[in-house]
Amino acid sequence: NAGVTQTPKFQVLKTGQSMTLQCAQDMNHNSMYWYRQDPGMGLRLIYYSASEGTTDKGEVPNGYNVSRLNKREFSLRLESAAPSQTSVYFCASSEAGGGARLYEQYFGPGTRLTVT
Amino acid sequence: TQLLEQSPQFLSIQEGENLTVYCNSSSVFSSLQWYRQEPGEGPVLLVTVVTGGEVKKLKRLTFQFGDARKDSSLHITAAQPGDTGLYLCAGDEYGNKLVFGAGTILRVKS
Numbered sequence: 001n002a003g004v005t006q007t008p009k010f011q012v013l014k015t016g017q018s019m020t021l022q023c024a025q026d027m028n029h030n031s032m033y034w035y036r037q038d039p040g041m042g043l044r045l046i047y048y049s050a051s052e053g054t055t056d057k058g059e060v061p062n063g064y065n066v067s068r069l070n071k072r073e074f075s076l077r078l079e080s081a082a083p084s085q086t087s088v089y090f091c092a093s094s095e096a097g098g099g100a101r102l103y104e105q106y107f108g109p110g111t112r113l114t115v116t
Numbered sequence: 117t118q119l120l121e122q123s124p125q126f127l128s129i130q131e132g133e134n135l136t137v138y139c140n141s142s143s144v145f146s147s148l149q150w151y152r153q154e155p156g157e158g159p160v161l162l163v164t165v166v167t168g169g170e171v172k173k174l175k176r177l178t179f180q181f182g183d184a185r186k187d188s189s190l191h192i193t194a195a196q197p198g199d200t201g202l203y204l205c206a207g208d209e210y211g212n213k214l215v216f217g218a219g220t221i222l223r224v225k226s
Contacts (some may be wrong), residue, residue, distance in 0.1 A: 004158075033213075035216075040125070040218055041218055042122075042204060042216040042217055042218040042219050043159070043204065043206075043216040044216075045213060045214075048213060058213070090158050090159075092158075103147075103208050103213075103214060104149060104161050104164055105149075105159075105161070105206075105214060106161070107158030107159050107160070108158055109156075109157055109158050110156075110157070110158055
């Protein structure tokens with residue numbers, strides 16, 4: 001099993017450009033998440049999806065959109081990138097949902113995004 | 117959103133020393149997890165604690181969940197250079213989401 005995969009690994013954008021970060025998991029998990037990680041601020045939740053067909057805002061959703069394409073895939077879109085969105089983005093999945101009690105999360109390797 | 121405060125933010129010690137990292141909140145969590153992250157990689161789960169007062173050991177790492185389920189600690193005995201990394205605590209908000217602390221950067225020098 002590959003676990004959680006993310007593409008691309010690195011990306012440089014100019015202000016105003018758009019892009020989509022892709023994430024896929026092969027663990028048959030119900031829930032998927034997008035986080036951003038900035039120095040000294042830990043991981044902050046952008047959006048999450050508790051099940052196929054549902055999405056909810058997290059702590060820092062402004063400037064982002066998401067799509068839960070199917071149970072395996074969860075994408076994050078930046079419509080008009082800004083320098084403040086320079087960060088490392090992590091996708092994660094967990095068994096949460098369907099009665100699962102413990103929400104351990106499994107993370108992808110991250111996408112390092114720079115917006116100039 | 118519940119907040120998790122981690123301390124210290126940064127720790128630099130010599131190989132063989134002991135250390136403790138703390139994770140505190142004013143709110144109650146149904147469970148708390150500890151993750152370790154190495155540079156350029158995603159966090160990896162170390163342990164989950166569920167019951168108030170619970171103690172779990174993972175080789176030289178000891179994790180404790182406070183009696184009131186508001187705080188946790190990670191103790192490393194005889195630290196080694198391979199323990200170097202970012203340690204993150206995360207609390208389960210009785211839902212589908214985790215709240216993460218800001219992390220503790222540990223550097224163990226040989």
